[in-house]
Every structure is written in structure tokens, then in C-alpha cells.
Amino acid sequence: MVVLVLLANLVGCSDDPGQLPPPVHDAEWRVQQQYVDLDGYAVWGSSDHDIFAVGVSGRIIHYDGNAWNLQSSGLYRCFYDVWGSSENDVFVVGEWGWIYHYDGYTWGPMESGTTNHLYGVWGSSATDVFAVGSGAILHFDGNAWREMEEHRGTLSAVWGSSPSDVFAVGSHGDGLILHYDGSEWTQMISGSVGDLLWDVWGSSSTDVYVTGKFGRIAHYDGTDWSLVTGGTENYYLTGIWGSSANDIYAVGSRGSIVHYDGSIWSQQTSGTDSQLNGIWGSSATDVIVLGEQGTLLHGDGQDWAHMTSTNGDYLFGIWGDDKGVMFAVGHKGAVQRNDGNVWIPMECATDATLAGIWGSSESDVYAVGSGGTIMHYDGTAWSSQANASEEYLFAVWGRTADDIFAVGERGTIVHYDGSTWEPLASGTGDDLWAVTGTAEGSVFVMGSAGTILRFDGNDWFSMESGTDAVLRGAWAGLETDVVAVGDQGTVLRFDGIDWREQSVGIDEILYGVCGLTGRDIFAVGSGGVILHYDGNVWSPMESGVITDLRGVCKGPKSDIFVAGYYNTILRYGED
Structure with missing residues (x-):
């Protein structure tokens, strides 16, 4: 349990001194938005607001009913299939025998006992799970995985109607179909269903379908397998799922989707040419299709539409006021605003990358970036401001609306007095990355090679940092x-006299820091790192993301907001 007693702070992400906001109890980091780009193979869910999709590079994405977000597996191998018995009992299988399990909180590896690639997983319960792949069939009894049977060939999928009626399909020269009756696996006579089978699904033990190469769809009626006409001979069908015997979908190459209504198979318009690999639904009007190049489609029983979380902007800076208005800035002039509900892109009239943002109010906001760009928002629109420097500006901060500092490349410091921006002599040629200050009047600037400058209201002078980082x-x-x-x-x-290094136990890059008080400070960095300081020690926090986090600030109600790569925005606080 994380219990934070949040006090007021003075600067940047500050409240009036002496104010005590309500403490935040049981707070956790939540993803407000994040871009998802997945070359995906399989999708499964326990409900319409609990869906998992897996694919290349160990990527697992989760849909909570609002947005798709990345989950960390810690593995950079391909995951080929996913299945679960509930929202807190989910299995994924992949290359080299990797099996990962999700307990509702975290993903962790399981001992599979094989190094063969695993392509399919399905179970009848949490204690009866099958995994199939190259030359192996595995079974999980709730305690351990064991190999059931070795076989020649490759099995790509597994599905069953019960623990004693399980089908596995794949290839071994010709199309391969195996059946498990609760005691042993036997090969079925599949006729001319094809030489490569990819997926299997059924509505019952007497209504089972397999899909494969050249658009082949085969049906099992409890006695025999027979080919059916899908009108997709020019496609490869790699996935199949249905909500009932009269509502079945198959998906595959070149964006192909075919539907069976109980009488005929017909092609549907998907709106994409991407390879489609996986399909699952919570109902006839809530169907998810997953494919390559980040393709995610949703079907409502009538039409197919692309699902997207957000665009893929890299966000570098974030700032907000106590009223709940937040701004985030990033790559190629990206600006987003949140007024308490959702993040919405804004027109900013620049293609420059914006690295830093600060405001005195929601109608007086500054963003700085490449080429010496300074943009100002007056509550209605963004406009460019004249700047004598063309050096890249990395950060901006102000004490008041007419006392603002921006810092950047090669020792650049520019100051705004309410009328114009003027350069200041910093006395250094080092890149300057950050600027902050106190209500008492000091301004601090940080940069390369451990550079720290302090402004006392009249002059800049260098401080001894004790580091060259x-x-x-x-x-x-x-x-x-x-x-x-x-x-x-x-x-x-x-501490007012000297700079001292504090131990944090990591070596990742830390890009941003913000505090509520001196005993309640957050730092963010590469790989989704978030650290918290409680007045005694720095401790890691679970961010729930693996992307680089670049900016951090205080928002309304003493909540903490973080912005990062792939359009990531996190919020820490009570609901």
C-alpha cells in the first residue's frame, strides 16, 4: 500500500505554501493514453473491457474498455497465442518454449520443459490447459506443465469443446488434425483440407471449423471433415472465431474477412490490406481483429472500424494548473490539452519539436523547442514569439508572467520581461537542459557535464555539482x-549550502523531476522508470509502461502527471 501525505510546494508544480491538500491513499499510476503499435498474432479476452493481444518482440497489449495499453513482459521474443480462464489467469505462448502467465497484476515466466516454438494455447479451465507447437503437445494441470506427446510436424492452434474433446491442427506434409479424447491423441482423417492449417474453432463437438492455405475452410460434423466454400481461394485464412454456429468469422491475408451466417460464407469489407492474424469477440456485436502493422479492427455486427488509442507522438514536456487544465508538447509541434476529461490535439502553427512547457495560467502558456522556437498560448490560440536565438531550447520556467527563463543549446539562456525575449550571458558553452527556481528569488539551471548555474537576481554563477553526468x-x-x-x-x-548525490539504485537516464514537498518527490526516466522520494530514500514505483518518460508535473488535486514517448501520459492519484 502506498500512503502519501501530500503537502504544498512552492514552485513549478506548486500550491500556496502552508496549504495541506487531502492525503492520497492507495494511489497508483494509471495510463491515460498511449500509442499502441503491434505486429500481432492473437487476441483473447475475458470480457469487453478485459482484452489481451500478443505479437512480436514480447509485446502484450491490454484493452480496458477505453484504450489499448502496453503491458511489460520483460521478454523480447515473439508471442504467438493467448488464452485465459479468467481476467487473473491468462497464458501466452511463444518462441523457444516460452510460456508467460498473468495473475491479474504482473506477467511472469513459467517452466515449460521444452525449447520448441509454441504456437497455440487453449484450456477448458485453469487446471486443464493445452499448448501446442513444433513437435510437442504440453498440458498444464494447475501446478506444472508436462509434455503429453511428441509428434512429427508443426501444430499451429488448439481448441476444444470439453476436456475430452480437443482438436489441434497444423501441418506435416499435408494438413494435420489431431484429436484428444481425454486419454490419448489420435490423428484424424482430414481428407483434402489442405497442406497447411492455421486455426481451429467450434461451437460444439459436432460443429468444428479449421482454416488454412488458399482460403480453405473445413468443417467437422462429429463424423467427417469436409471442405466448405468461403469464396476466399486467393487468400490465406489464419484465424477463426464465432459467437454461435450461425455467426462465424475467418480472417487472413490482404485484409480478408469472411462471415458465415448459418447458410453461406460471404466476404466483408475490412478497410485494410494488412495481414490479419487473430480474432476474438465478447459477443456478436463486439469482435476484435488483430493484424500486422498495428492493425486493430472492431466489428459491431454490421461494419468494421479501426481501433486506435492515439497517434504516435513523442511527448517531451507537460504542465498544468490547479484548475485541471493540462498541456503536453512534443515532436513536430505536437500540443495536446486536457480539461479534465480527455487529451485533445491542438493546432500550434509550428513544425518545430517542442521540448518544454510552462505557464503562469491556462491563458498564458509558453512552449519552447528546436530552432529557438517560442510559442505562446493566450487562451484562444498559439502564436510564435520573436527570439534572438536560434539555438534549440530544451526547457522553460517562470516565476511570474513577466519573469520567464528558457534554456538550451550551447549555454543559451533567454529571459522574458513581459514584453520581449532577450539573451542572457550564462558564462558556459555547455548545453543547458533544465531550469527551475524558488519563490525567494533564486533560479537554477542544469546542463551537460554536471553544469549547475544559479541566478541570484543580478548575476549567474557556477556551482560545484560533484558530478560530470x-x-x-x-x-x-x-x-x-x-x-x-x-x-x-x-x-x-x-540543501542551501552544497549539492550532494543521493543513491537511487538504478543507472537509467532520469529526464524529469517534480515534488509536492521536499518529502514527496517523483523522478521519471527511460524504460518507464519512476522513482519516489519519501524524505528518507528513493524507491522504484510500478509505472505499468516500458516507454521513455520525459516530463513530470503536478496537476489538480495534487495528482502527478507524466508524459513520454509513444504519446504516453500517466496520472498518479485517486480516482
């Missing part, structure tokens, strides 16, 4: 409580 993020509470973060997991703390 690149410092990429900064946050200040009081004059005696300033934090800088950077490469190799570097965290520095200023």
Missing part, C-alpha cells in the same frame, strides 16, 4: 531544497 531535470521547493536528475540514474540534492 548530464543533468536533464530540476525541481525546487525552497532555497534549501532543490533537486537535479540526469544520466546514469544521477540524483543531486541541494
Whole structure:
């Protein structure tokens, strides 16, 4: 249980000093949005708001009824199939005998006892699960996986109507169909169903379908297998699923989808030419199709539509006010706004990459970026502001609406006095990555090679940091409580006299830091890293993502917001 007593802070992500917001109890990180790009093979769910899809590079994505989000498997092998008995008992299988299990909280590996590729998984219950693949059939009894039978050939899918009626299909020269009766596996006489079978599904033990090469669909009536006409001879059909005997879909190459209504098979318009591999539905009006190149389709029983989480923008900066208005900025002029409901793209009139953002209010917001770009939002529209420097600006921060600093490449510092932006002499040629300050008047700038500059209201002077790491993020509470973060997991703390390094136990890059108080600080970085400081130690937090996290800020109700790659935005706080 995470219990945080959240106090007020002064600067950047601050409330008025002395205010005590309500404590946040049992808070956790939640993904508000994230771009999903998956070359997918299989999809399965326990309900319409609990769906898993798997594919290349160990990727697992989950749909919660609102958006698709990445889940971390920690493995970079292909996953070929997924099945579960419930939302907290899910299995995925893949290359080299890998089997992963999800318990409702985390994914972890299971000992399969084989190094053969596994292509299919299905079960009748949590204690009766089958996995098939290259030359092997495995069974899980709730405690351990064991090999049931070796065979020649490759099995690509498995499905059953009961523990004693299980079908596995694949190829061994010709199309291969095996049947398990609860005691042993036997090969079935499949006739001329084809030389390569990919998937199997049925509505009952006497109504089973397999799909394969050249659009072949074969049907089993409990006695014999026979070919049926699908009108897809020019396609490969790699997946099949139905909600009933009279509502069945098969999917495959070049975006092909065919539907069976109990009488005939007919082609449907998918709206894509991508290879489609997997299909599953929670009902006749809620069907998911998964394919290559990030293809995700949803069928409502009438039409097919593309499912997308968001675009794939890289987000670098995030800022918000206490009223609940949030802004995030990123690659190629990307700007998004959230007024408490959803994140919506904004027109920003620039193609420059925007790296930093800060505002004095929701109608006075500044974003800075490549080529010395400075954009201003007045509550209605974004407009460009004149800047004497063309150097890349990485960060912006202000004490008031007419006292704002932006920092960037080659020691660049520019200051806004409410009328114009003017360059300031920094005394360094190092890249400057972060800027923050205190209500008492000090401004701190962090940069490459451990550079730290301090502005006392009149002059800039260099401070001894004790490190040569690149410092990429900064946050200040009081004059005696300033934090800088950077490469190799570097965290520095200023106590008003000296900078001292703090141990965090990681070596990932830390890009951003924000605190609610000096005893409640968050740092974010590469690979989905989030650290929390409680006044004594830094501890890792489970972010739920594996993408780089670049910006962090305080939002309304003392919630913490994080922005990162692949359009990722996270929120930490109570519902």
C-alpha cells in the first residue's frame, strides 16, 4: 500500500505554501493514453473491457474498455497465442518454449520443459490447459506443465469443446488434425483440407471449423471433415472465431474477412490490406481483429472500424494548473490539452519539436523547442514569439508572467520581461537542459557535464555539482531544497549550502523531476522508470509502461502527471 501525505510546494508544480491538500491513499499510476503499435498474432479476452493481444518482440497489449495499453513482459521474443480462464489467469505462448502467465497484476515466466516454438494455447479451465507447437503437445494441470506427446510436424492452434474433446491442427506434409479424447491423441482423417492449417474453432463437438492455405475452410460434423466454400481461394485464412454456429468469422491475408451466417460464407469489407492474424469477440456485436502493422479492427455486427488509442507522438514536456487544465508538447509541434476529461490535439502553427512547457495560467502558456522556437498560448490560440536565438531550447520556467527563463543549446539562456525575449550571458558553452527556481528569488539551471548555474537576481554563477553526468531535470521547493536528475540514474540534492548525490539504485537516464514537498518527490526516466522520494530514500514505483518518460508535473488535486514517448501520459492519484 502506498500512503502519501501530500503537502504544498512552492514552485513549478506548486500550491500556496502552508496549504495541506487531502492525503492520497492507495494511489497508483494509471495510463491515460498511449500509442499502441503491434505486429500481432492473437487476441483473447475475458470480457469487453478485459482484452489481451500478443505479437512480436514480447509485446502484450491490454484493452480496458477505453484504450489499448502496453503491458511489460520483460521478454523480447515473439508471442504467438493467448488464452485465459479468467481476467487473473491468462497464458501466452511463444518462441523457444516460452510460456508467460498473468495473475491479474504482473506477467511472469513459467517452466515449460521444452525449447520448441509454441504456437497455440487453449484450456477448458485453469487446471486443464493445452499448448501446442513444433513437435510437442504440453498440458498444464494447475501446478506444472508436462509434455503429453511428441509428434512429427508443426501444430499451429488448439481448441476444444470439453476436456475430452480437443482438436489441434497444423501441418506435416499435408494438413494435420489431431484429436484428444481425454486419454490419448489420435490423428484424424482430414481428407483434402489442405497442406497447411492455421486455426481451429467450434461451437460444439459436432460443429468444428479449421482454416488454412488458399482460403480453405473445413468443417467437422462429429463424423467427417469436409471442405466448405468461403469464396476466399486467393487468400490465406489464419484465424477463426464465432459467437454461435450461425455467426462465424475467418480472417487472413490482404485484409480478408469472411462471415458465415448459418447458410453461406460471404466476404466483408475490412478497410485494410494488412495481414490479419487473430480474432476474438465478447459477443456478436463486439469482435476484435488483430493484424500486422498495428492493425486493430472492431466489428459491431454490421461494419468494421479501426481501433486506435492515439497517434504516435513523442511527448517531451507537460504542465498544468490547479484548475485541471493540462498541456503536453512534443515532436513536430505536437500540443495536446486536457480539461479534465480527455487529451485533445491542438493546432500550434509550428513544425518545430517542442521540448518544454510552462505557464503562469491556462491563458498564458509558453512552449519552447528546436530552432529557438517560442510559442505562446493566450487562451484562444498559439502564436510564435520573436527570439534572438536560434539555438534549440530544451526547457522553460517562470516565476511570474513577466519573469520567464528558457534554456538550451550551447549555454543559451533567454529571459522574458513581459514584453520581449532577450539573451542572457550564462558564462558556459555547455548545453543547458533544465531550469527551475524558488519563490525567494533564486533560479537554477542544469546542463551537460554536471553544469549547475544559479541566478541570484543580478548575476549567474557556477556551482560545484560533484558530478560530470548530464543533468536533464530540476525541481525546487525552497532555497534549501532543490533537486537535479540526469544520466546514469544521477540524483543531486541541494540543501542551501552544497549539492550532494543521493543513491537511487538504478543507472537509467532520469529526464524529469517534480515534488509536492521536499518529502514527496517523483523522478521519471527511460524504460518507464519512476522513482519516489519519501524524505528518507528513493524507491522504484510500478509505472505499468516500458516507454521513455520525459516530463513530470503536478496537476489538480495534487495528482502527478507524466508524459513520454509513444504519446504516453500517466496520472498518479485517486480516482
